[in-house]
Every structure is written in C-alpha cells, then in structure tokens.
Amino acid sequence: MLTPEKVKEVLKENTVNLRFHARGGQGGVTASNLCVEAFYGYGICQPRFGAERMGSPTESYVRLSANADLIRSNEQVYSPHFVSVLDPSLLGEIDVTAGLPKGGWLIVNTTLDQVSIQQIVGRKDISIATIDATRIALDILGRNITNTIILGALIRVSHIFSVDELADAIMRRFVGKIAGTNIEAIKQAVEDTCVYDIGIDPDFTTDNKVPWQQVDLDLPGYKELDLAGVWYCDEDVINVGSDQVNTGSWGEWDVIWDEEKCTDCAQCWYICPDFAILRKKGEDGLWHMAGIDHFHCKSCLNCLEVCPVDAISKKLRQGPAACAVPEEQEGGN
Ligand code: SF4
C-alpha cells in the first residue's frame, strides 16, 4: 500500500506519471495544471486534444519528481502510474489502462462499483478508486465540473500532495466563492472515494510504453490506407463521418422533449450543435419538431436554454453510487 513516506521516497529518484482522460470542456487540462501547482517538487504537464470539439475525448499528462532532471520530457505519458477518468463513458471507447503497470491506479468518476470497472477495462491486476464526482459537483458547485473533485480521489490514493497543498493551488488560480466551493468539494471527494487496493505498488522504475492507442472506431489505421493516411469520407470508400460517432454517450443528462408544450418555433433546431433535433415533414408540407436523436444528443443543454416554453427538460442519467470490491480478491477497503 502506498503511504506518504513511501511516495516521497519514490519521488526522489523517479517520476510519478499521471494521465487524465476527459471530454472537451470538462477541464482535464486544468486538473493536470493543478497537480503541478500543488506539488512541492518539479512538474510538467501537457495536453493532447483530439477533434477540439466540446465533448470529444481529450488527454492530459503530468510528470512529477523531486529531481528536476527527470521531468524534462515533452512526450505524452505512455506509462502512467495513476490514470484519472473524468467521464465514465470513455471507459468503453478508450484503452484508458494502456501502459498502466500491475498495481497502478485507475481512478474513475462513476457510480459503478469496482467489480464493474474491472470487467469493463478487462484488468484485475490494478487498483481501482471510484468517486461519484458528478453528484458532488452538482450538489456543491451547482454544475457538472468534476475536474477538481477527481483530484480529491487522486489525493486519497496517491499521496503525491495533500489537500492543503491543493487548496493553496486552487486559491492561487480561482477567486472567492469558486475557490471555496471547489475546496469543499475536494474534501468531500477525499471522504467519499471508494478504494479497492490490490496491495501491490506500481513499479515506478520501468517504462511500460505502448506505441499507440486511440479511439477505437473499427477504422483502418494510417498504415492500411493508400491515400497517405487521409480518411476520404466517401461512403463508398470508408463509411465514416460524425454521424457514425455516438455523441449521445458523451453527456450526463437525458434530454426530454414535451410534445404537448412545444410550439414548433424551431429555436432548438437552430442552436443544436449536433443536429440532434429531429424534424419531419407533416401533411401540411411544413417541417415540424419530431423529437430528439439520443444517439447524437450530447446533452450540451443549449436547446433547453433557448426553448421559450420549457418544452425541453433534463434528467440525470446516473443512479446512486455503488461501492463493491471484487469478492474473489482481498485488499478492498
Ligand atoms: S442538448 Fe439539445 S442542443 Fe444539445 S445536443 Fe442535445 S438536442 Fe442538441
């Protein structure tokens, strides 16, 4: 089991590597910045953006060490010791445990229990921490920003910095009430985190770099394509395009349309960034609102904001958090 003393010793001659998986707009990069700002030694962080589109998968990387010479790499973190996942829907899309060694930590914002997480990622040799950061964010911050809250779970299992050190970093970055509520939410997260520790510490001295990992869309890679790695989005060549991407898995809300209240003003249709407002031609020859395409609705809530008659509402998808360690193994607490 990692202790603050053990981690301090590791940091003298090694790096501790972190990787954050989030969706565009969730603040994964801010979380990685805060780790560097809260850490007493030396640190570096870099982001990697994909489609640069709100809701698309992003990654950010952090290297921390008490030895300044060990963090001078601009390469992305291929061998993380701690992986934090801000959005549970990423678990099925990205190989989030790529490069995570035996005994490494996977920290997930989820209501799922650790057994379910093990099954989804197909790993029984890693330690898992879960936190219902979405619920804490909605209760304390009033909006679903979970990036600082997941750091509470990270503190609980990693000991790389303390709550007070993180609170100082937050007060330097945010002002007034925002800083106060974030610190309150972090403290709540430290308390609420469900921990399943397999009792094996990750090896901080070896590199588990895997050469490539990316969103799996069952598409050919650049090596299989003749056209210099360019995807030509002609359906006769490759059936690809944003209509193939299940952006409906990106958000935390179910968006509900009330046909009775709807006045067919089409304001929601104009503002929807994902063409998720369905319309159909009526017998009168005009186009009418017909519902919401939940495969593509990423619950940005723009339509809910603009609807003048409250014909659109939202319902939180997730249920209450569960905490259940795998029965066949010891070490849960
Ligand atoms: S919440 Fe509304 S505006 Fe946003 S993607 Fe869904 S249908 Fe479109």
Ligand code: SF4
């Ligand atoms: S904005 Fe509201 S009233 Fe207008 S079409 Fe959309 S759901 Fe109907």
